[in-house]
Amino acid sequence: xxxxxxxxxxxxxxxxxxxxYFSTVNSDGFPITRALLNTRYKERYPEFSExxxxxxxxxxxxxxxxxxxxxxxxxxxxxxxxVYFCDTEQFKGVMFGGEVExxxxxxxxxxxxxxxxxxxxPKGLEDPDYTILRFRPENARFYHKLSxxxxxx
Amino acid sequence: xxxxxxxxxxxxxxENSKAVYLTTIDSEGFPITRAMFNLRNKEQFPEFSExxxxxxxxxxxxxxxxxxxxxxxxxxxxxxxxVYFCDPEEFKGVMFGGEVExxxxxxKKRKIWxxxxxxxxFKGLEDPDYTLLRLKPxxxxxxYKLQKIQFKPGEE
Numbered sequence: 461x462x463x464x465x466x467x468x469x470x471x472x473x474x475x476x477x478x479x480x481y482f483s484t485v486n487s488d489g490f491p492i493t494r495a496l497l498n499t500r501y502k503e504r505y506p507e508f509s510e511x512x513x514x515x516x517x518x519x520x521x522x523x524x525x526x527x528x529x530x531x532x533x534x535x536x537x538x539x540x541x542x543v544y545f546c547d548t549e550q551f552k553g554v555m556f557g558g559e560v561e562x563x564x565x566x567x568x569x570x571x572x573x574x575x576x577x578x579x580x581x582p583k584g585l586e587d588p589d590y591t592i593l594r595f596r597p598e599n600a601r602f603y604h605k606l607s608x609x610x611x612x613x
Numbered sequence: 614x615x616x617x618x619x620x621x622x623x624x625x626x627x628e629n630s631k632a633v634y635l636t637t638i639d640s641e642g643f644p645i646t647r648a649m650f651n652l653r654n655k656e657q658f659p660e661f662s663e664x665x666x667x668x669x670x671x672x673x674x675x676x677x678x679x680x681x682x683x684x685x686x687x688x689x690x691x692x693x694x695x696v697y698f699c700d701p702e703e704f705k706g707v708m709f710g711g712e713v714e715x716x717x718x719x720x721k722k723r724k725i726w727x728x729x730x731x732x733x734x735f736k737g738l739e740d741p742d743y744t745l746l747r748l749k750p751x752x753x754x755x756x757y758k759l760q761k762i763q764f765k766p767g768e769e
Contacts, residue, residue, distance in 0.1 A: 479701040483636045483644035490710045491636035491644040493697040494756060544646040548631040557643050580759070603647060606733070 466602045466609045470554040471518070473545040474500050481544040482523065484534035492534065496523050498545070499572060511571055519556065519600070519613035522563075523593040524572055526580065532591060535560055543595055552604045556597030556613060563592040619755040619762040623698075623707040624671060627653050630698040635676060637687035637694050645687065649676050651698070652725065664724050672709060672766035674748040675716075675725055679733065685744055688713055696748060704758045709750035709766060716745040 479495040502509050539559040546553040569592050573585045581587035600613040632648035652658050692712040699706040722745050726738045734740035753766040
């Protein structure tokens, strides 16, 4: 498969997946995976698509999460993560690897704030339990059926 | 949510998920995640449901893979893995953690074999590239919307 095609299909997966599978490593050295809402999913988050379209880095992904969650505890000790998007019907997937950052910048936090976010962060935008993560992947692996291709995101 | 309810829903997820997400750790300490066949999915793999129903530990997980794959390489150096089953539409998921074993026992391998898998392992059941992995999970975390419940899999 051509690299252009791989990048195009990867982009489609990112923009059409409801969730991203987010893996961290805990203090005992075990990987921990869970599904997180994918803020790049256009159908669910049309509010963010302009922001993403204007980014220079086409593969950066932001996640919102509770500061009190186990993943934040893991990331503080070990920022190495994997983010995986998958279409199980088509046996298609793309995994990004790299280090994740915890974002304190209020402007970015505001960018990802929605009215309905109070469901998770009852005190609103300034809730100390509201955390934004930024992931700029360093490597990528695309899988389709039996073929696998690596690229630099 | 009650623990019993979480366990029941976890087993349902294991039997209905289209795929299982397997995470290993590479030699640089990065987690690596990919989807694998969920051999417990009753609809996709009815041939194995009797085998799984007969297990002493209901939470035992079997995964087949190529011996030459990166995950086999990772596991040899570091057997710590997790497997995750998920229903994203319902915001429901269950994750199991533990150390994975490579199963060499031919009798076990024969039980987890389908003829069409020669697509992946050309030489058939005895193909040295056919590897069977087993996880007897030590920990489990069940997620449903905003709730999270931990339990010890295999302990009643």
